[in-house]
Amino acid sequence: MLVALIIPLIESVRNGPSILIIGAGPSGIAAATKLLKNNYTSIKIFEAEDRIGGRIRSVEFGDAFVDLGAEWCHGEKENIVYDMINQYNVLRHTNLSYKLVYSNGKYIDDDVYQALIDFADSIDASVTNEETEKNCQGLQSIGECFQKQFNASFTKRYSTDSGKLKLAVDSADWLECYMATYDSTFSLQDLSRRSNYKRCEGDLRLNWNGRGYKTILELMMQKFPDTSKQLPLDERIVLRKEVTKILWRHNNSKVVVQSSGNGSDEFDHVIFTPSLGVLKASHDSLFDPPLSVEKVTAIRNFGFGATFKIAMHFPKTWWNVSELYGFVWSAEDEKKITSDFPEGPFKNGRSWLTTSTKFFQAEHNPKVMIAFFAGEMVPDLEKESDQVLIDGCMYLFKTFLGSNYSVVEPDSIIRSSWYTNPHFRGTYSYESVKGGSGSRYPEELGKPLRNEDERPTVLFAGEATHPYYFSTVHGAIESGYREADRLINLYSS
Numbered sequence: 375m376l377v378a379l380i381i382p383l384i385e386s387v388r389n390g391p392s393i394l395i396i397g398a399g400p401s402g403i404a405a406a407t408k409l410l411k412n413n414y415t416s417i418k419i420f421e422a423e424d425r426i427g428g429r430i431r432s433v434e435f436g437d438a439f440v441d442l443g444a445e446w447c448h449g450e451k452e453n454i455v456y457d458m459i460n461q462y463n464v465l466r467h468t469n470l471s472y473k474l475v476y477s478n479g480k481y482i483d484d485d486v487y488q489a490l491i492d493f494a495d496s497i498d499a500s501v502t503n504e505e506t507e508k509n510c511q512g513l514q515s516i517g518e519c520f521q522k523q524f525n526a527s528f529t530k531r532y533s534t535d536s537g538k539l540k541l542a543v544d545s546a547d548w549l550e551c552y553m554a555t556y557d558s559t560f561s562l563q564d565l566s567r568r569s570n571y572k573r574c575e576g577d578l579r580l581n582w583n584g585r586g587y588k589t590i591l592e593l594m595m596q597k598f599p600d601t602s603k604q605l606p607l608d609e610r611i612v613l614r615k616e617v618t619k620i621l622w623r624h625n626n627s628k629v630v631v632q633s634s635g636n637g638s639d640e641f642d643h644v645i646f647t648p649s650l651g652v653l654k655a656s657h658d659s660l661f662d663p664p665l666s667v668e669k670v671t672a673i674r675n676f677g678f679g680a681t682f683k684i685a686m687h688f689p690k691t692w693w694n695v696s697e698l699y700g701f702v703w704s705a706e707d708e709k710k711i712t713s714d715f716p717e718g719p720f721k722n723g724r725s726w727l728t729t730s731t732k733f734f735q736a737e738h739n740p741k742v743m744i745a746f747f748a749g750e751m752v753p754d755l756e757k758e759s760d761q762v763l764i765d766g767c768m769y770l771f772k773t774f775l776g777s778n779y780s781v782v783e784p785d786s787i788i789r790s791s792w793y794t795n796p797h798f799r800g801t802y803s804y805e806s807v808k809g810g811s812g813s814r815y816p817e818e819l820g821k822p823l824r825n826e827d828e829r830p831t832v833l834f835a836g837e838a839t840h841p842y843y844f845s846t847v848h849g850a851i852e853s854g855y856r857e858a859d860r861l862i863n864l865y866s867s
């Protein structure tokens with residue numbers, strides 16, 4: 375037994391173990407760069423897409439880079455992204471003032487907006503609030519707590535102001551979408567009230583000053599700030615190479631990987647980084663033998679949803695550049711959408727036009743506006759034509775902003791398709807009610823597969839494997855470093 379363990383280790387030390395990283399997103403790039411810096415040179419990355427970056431996707435559009443995936447560095451303390459980039463003076467605070475606009479074109483009072491955000495914070499799973507604990511005791515989902523608390527809270531708050539009470543009540547749908555965007559869930563009814571997610575302290579919306587979130591990949595690969603220092607990683611990345619099967623064996627130290635194109639390859643270790651969405655859809659066809667019951671339970675019960683982003687380029691800037699808009703429909707105006715704009719998805723009598731959460735100007739990009747949509751219609755929105763999306767956004771702009779601005783039509787758009795793309799199948803993970811209270815699923819997702827010698831042969835990284843920073847780039851990067859360290863420690867011992 376001991377000999378069986380030692381011989382492959384000695385050979386691997388001499389030649390360097392062969393390591394395949396599946397996926398060139400932030401976790402894959404983090405693992406690869408750490409291994410390279412520690413002189414593990416026999417590494418490869420197979421990436422199914424025709425580009426690196428994964429759910430970091432910075433696209434040159436208008437005057438700068440626009441992010442169709444990750445956009446902000448969430449926090450400054452104990453955030454590896456912030457720690458790595460801070461010295462280069464790239465990140466900027468996002469100084470936009472949030473304006474809720476009513477469907478009669480009037481701006482909603484800032485204090486109503488603030489009360490709505492305070493309410494959202496008071497029921498957020500990552501923040502402990504004594505009153506919510508008392509009032510929502512026994513409720514599993516944020517959605518249930520929202521329904522129980524919302525009317526009671528605002529009826530009490532605006533008991534002497536029926537105008538503000540109506541505005542607040544009409545804002546409920548917008549607020550649900552706003553909250554769904556943060557966790558990328560299709561429904562707050564599926565979002566658990568218990569979560570191990572940890573917010574980093576500091577500004578949660580640090581932007582990349584028009585350079586795009588891709589800058590963090592360039593930094594890890596040492597292409598930024600000085601290209602001449604770049605790590606020899608590009609030649610180890612194989613694009614358009616989709617892994618279709620991972621054959622790992624209890625009684626063998628090698629892992630065989632089948633992929634699109636030609637045949638199969640053999641490696642000492644595989645680090646698997648594709649999203650939880652990919653695992654949900656394909657774990658049974660990807661792994662041979664199948665994954666353990668515990669891992670499959672974690673894959674099924676940890677949540678994974680999607681949001682939808684559109685970036686629109688206009689011939690000129692027609693909005694107030696310092697404002698970020700949220701659109702609130704009055705109950706009466708919402709009814710008119712069916713006849714005024716019947717195009718695009720509807721669900722339960724509700725149009726997709728009621729599911730936008732925010733519109734704001736892209737950084738350093740005066741003619742580009744970004745729009746977010748959330749909720750259960752996201753999969754249908756991804757399939758809509760550009761023209762319906764443009765017409766729908768124009769209808770929104772004219773309804774909400776037309777009385778204050780001369781709205782013009784966009785001349786081009788780019789849009790996300792995270793849910794439809796089989797290499798992602800959504801945006802990021804969240805704690806679902808299926809997991810019960812405060813699940814340990816990320817830890818389970820991050821456990822390696824070991825052969826009978828207890829050698830980790832298939833390792834798992836990726837945002838969903840981080841115990842408390844899941845859903846984020848900083849979580850993804852830490853998970854990549856974690857798995858690289860697992861191998862480095864294995865060989866150094």
Ligand SMILES: Cc1cc2nc3c(=O)[nH]c(=O)nc-3n(C[C@H](O)[C@H](O)[C@H](O)COP(=O)(O)OP(=O)(O)OC[C@H]3O[C@@H](n4cnc5c(N)ncnc54)[C@H](O)[C@@H]3O)c2cc1C
Binds near residue numbers: 400422618649652
């Ligand atoms: C719209 C959106 C907004 C976001 N906003 C933020 C934000 O503001 N801040 C933040 O911190 N985070 C944000 N995130 C989350 C962040 O982008 C992710 O947490 C992070 O990028 C995940 O990195 P990863 O390496 O775990 O996975 P990925 O980035 O998904 O990388 C996995 C890679 O595996 C590849 N792959 C999949 N299947 C295969 C296969 N079979 N064979 C080979 N390759 C395969 C994929 O193509 C992909 O490149 C956002 C994400 C989205 C989509």
